[in-house]
Amino acid sequence: MVEAEISEVEKLFDLNVWSIIRTTRHFVPLLRNSKTGALLVNNTSGNSIMPMPFQGPYNASKAAAAMVTQNLPFGIKVIDLKTGAVKSHFHENSTTRVNPVLPENSLYTPAKEKMESIFRGEININLMPAEEYAKRVVNDLSKDNPPLIIWRGDSATKAWLASFAPLGFTDGLLKKISGLDVVEQILKAKVGKKTD
Template identity: 45%
Template sequence: MSTQKRTVLITGCSDGGLGAALARAFKDAGFFVYATARNPAKMQSLAALDIETLQLDVQSQESVNSCAARIKQLDVLVNNAGGQFVMPLSDVDIEAAKKIYDLNVWSQIRVIQAFLPLLIASKGMIVNNTSIASVAAVPFQSIYNSSKAAIASVSETLRLEVEPFGVKVIDLRTGVVKSNLINNLKETQHPKLPDGSIYEFAKDTVEKALRQDGFEGQGLDQAVWAKAIVGDLMKKNPPALIWRGESAWLSRIASILPHGLLDGTLKKLVGLDIVEKAIKEGRH
């Protein structure tokens, strides 16, 4: 479709998620929005707003190519689709971890490659939602954290590689924002420790952290976050790093503080301080 409006394509736009919030914010800002998801039926709220919804499974080369072939003009690509993974590294199932890397890293690259010709033509912008997890060593999230760190590194390198073509690359480091991420984690992964885990003596404490109990509904309001992001991106010279969401500024400061200064805070966040105390007291 050809349009005089600036156009944006966003991945991972299922209802209740951050992609859907971004789609609404971009539409409010006057963009023509392509909202995409693996299952278009899960974008009913966006379709009701006359936002164009398209099927796009970022883990399928055929699906990505098919979607890219339908679009003739693109100014902004937002790589938002992704998944969470929580488990102590000692208990990680390697094959399951590879799937997270496929979704959070390789799929992002696949989408970038497919739409880059359009973005070069428009001298457009690539926005990768990498999360503050790329710099925050939250215990039990090493696979998720490292996948986000990987795409953050990709973003920084890509920024230099496509700069000669007039394409901007933005690393969006999102903090805590209200979304369906935790509920999706519980429904799809049912996180629990495997038999024989070194943390079995503290099973209840650790599994509570794996389920992220108590964190549901926390964070910045989606609409507030999305509006701020779009405002940042519409600036004449948007920053290469954008920090938005609850705890985003804390993570930004922590990234330049002496190494390990916030270890205590991170341990308390997931109950690892309780585990540590039990080990010291010999209760395992």
């Protein structure tokens, strides 16, 4: 997060937060006048509650989107769709991941190779096929009384369960999943050499 380009963070908040507020403001009059019951669904992320390493700006924007969702006007059913891992073009579409290269003065330079592979999305996680995800979400939203928070996508249930665990446990687990544990070991070894 400390090395993220502010302009890129602003783009994420524009896309994931301000767009929800702007769009909702335009449609609230129609939604409030619905005779059949209005339903508004915002696609946030499991990362809105999970401190996924190296995705701080994204996580923060999705957490803000989730909070906006919970504070939208009464009289409209608003659902927070917390999406987990889905096979998509997420990494290919990210401008910072097309050719991920650490800056020369990065805190993570000692673990450069591992870091850049993480940025490219080379993390060992399962991805739910997009078609399966879409079918499940449509089924959820087609219910007479869908829940206010829907968890869909691979690992979404795990994220929900982890939200009840102590932060230290979750943090350690996420380090292992993301490869940050290896980065941490490399950085500690480098610091150890400097103090010898």
